[in-house]
Amino acid sequence: FVSRPARRIAGVGRVARALAGFVQAVVQAVMQTAAKAHSGDLMNLLDRVSNPQALRRRSREELPQLADELRDEIVSAVSETGGHFSSNLGTVELTIALHYLFDTPRDLLVWDVGHQTYPHKILTGRRDRMSTLRQYGGLSGFCMRSESEYDVVAAGHASTSISAALGMAIAAQQKGEQRHAVAIIGDGAMTAGMAFEALNNAGMPHMGHVSNL
Numbered sequence: 001f002v003s004r005p006a007r008r009i010a011g012v013g014r015v016a017r018a019l020a021g022f023v024q025a026v027v028q029a030v031m032q033t034a035a036k037a038h039s040g041d042l043m044n045l046l047d048r049v050s051n052p053q054a055l056r057r058r059s060r061e062e063l064p065q066l067a068d069e070l071r072d073e074i075v076s077a078v079s080e081t082g083g084h085f086s087s088n089l090g091t092v093e094l095t096i097a098l099h100y101l102f103d104t105p106r107d108l109l110v111w112d113v114g115h116q117t118y119p120h121k122i123l124t125g126r127r128d129r130m131s132t133l134r135q136y137g138g139l140s141g142f143c144m145r146s147e148s149e150y151d152v153v154a155a156g157h158a159s160t161s162i163s164a165a166l167g168m169a170i171a172a173q174q175k176g177e178q179r180h181a182v183a184i185i186g187d188g189a190m191t192a193g194m195a196f197e198a199l200n201n202a203g204m205p206h207m208g209h210v211s212n213l
Contacts, residue, residue, distance in 0.1 A: 045069055051125050052099040052150075063100070067092050074118050077130040083141055087187065088118040094184070095119035102180060108152045108168050112161030112185040112195075114142030117151075124150040159192030161185045166202045169212050180212045 045062055046069040049055045058066065071092050078085050096119070098109055104124075111117050121139060122130060126148065132138025143151040153164055165183040172179045189195060 046073060046122075046127070049123065050127070052104045052123060055096070055099050055123060063096055067096055070096070070119055070122060073122055073127065073130070077118070077133060080131060081133040081135060083118070083134050084115040087113070087116045091116045092119050095123060098182065098184070099123055102182060105149045107180040107182065108165065109150070110152050110161045110165040110168070110181060110183045111143050112155060112159065112183065112189040113157040113187040114155050115157075116184075116187070117143055120150070121148075124148050157187050157189035159185070159189045159195045160198075161189065162195055162198035162202060166198060172212065178212075 045058065045066045049058065049066060055066075071089055074085075074088050074092070077083075078088070095117075098104070099120075102109070109120070111120065118130070118133070120143075121127075126139060129139050134141045140147065140154075142154060142156055144154050145151050152168070153161070155161070161183040162185060165181040168181040172181070185195060
């Protein structure tokens with residue numbers, strides 16, 4: 001027979017031992033992670049992906065880690081400078097996929113919603129200037145042709161990306177160039193009639209062929 005207070009004390013002891021074991025395991029995990037980081041085993045992928053060419057050399061298995069690091073970078077930058085937050089967190093995987101699958105800047109990415117391009121800016125060589133985002137003399141909060149060859153057009157969300165990309169694709173077709181023009185459109189840009197008119201035009205053959213749009 002064990003009294004109720006004694007049982008309570010025994011129960012508290014078991015909880016305390018379990019908690020101590022958990023804390024010890026966490027400490028060991030942290031120390032192992034730190035050791036790996038110090039030895040270079042745990043690499044920061046974003047530090048090694050300064051442009052889309054470097055991105056395309058990574059394996060597909062590494063891309064989820066890169067997405068996590070890219071999202072952390074955006075959180076850090078926007079918390080200092082202000083800017084569009086959720087709209088850029090939502091385009092991280094999309095941006096990685098676009099630059100991974102297409103041969104940018106030869107293939108043209110036409111962003112209609114320019115304020116969704118913070119991940120695009122980081123992956124195209126402007127990571128070190130993100131602290132100047134939306135500041136006087138700093139990076140624009142939208143695509144800007146004067147900033148990078150990867151910025152094809154400068155727009156907020158003017159609903160012109162599909163028609164612009166179609167024109168670029170037809171021009172490449174006429175010149176005999178094998179390149180793609182990709183329109184990335186969403187947000188408020190899909191509410192304008194110009195976008196739907198461009199979709200109609202894009203579905204029609206030009207010079208006997210549907211363009212690489």
